[in-house]
Amino acid sequence: MVLTRAKCQQESPLVLGLSLHLTIFTVGAVASIGFPLLWPDALQSTGNQFIFGAWTDMGITQWLAMSALAVAAVIGAVGGAYAYQNGPSATVATFDYSYLAFLTVWGFCSLRKYRIYLR
Secondary structure, eight states, rough: OHHHHHHHHTSHHHHHHHHHHHHHHHHHHHHHHHHHHHGGGGGGGGGHHHSOOOHHHHHHHHHHHHHHHHHHHHHHHOOOOOOOHSSHHHHHHHHHHHHHHHHHHHHHHHHHHHTOOOO
């Protein structure tokens, strides 16, 4: 994102945000297809059922939640691209990486519920 200010100043933030998500989708699709081809035994393992297990049917509530998360992700990517194009990179990066602190707190709180402690 820091290169956005220097190299992508004239690009539309919408194009940058959508390009980011298209790239993430493509890498995920290639990995989803390639992993079973490279390691077919992993599909039979019982330890990988979280990744390769049967899919659950989604109701309207789940589809609405997925749609809201997708819209929020695109808004965040477009907003981040706009901020890096127009604001000082050091200031924007500070707020951009602040999610790591929140992730740490939420991770500790949620893992604490399951009595998983890092020692």
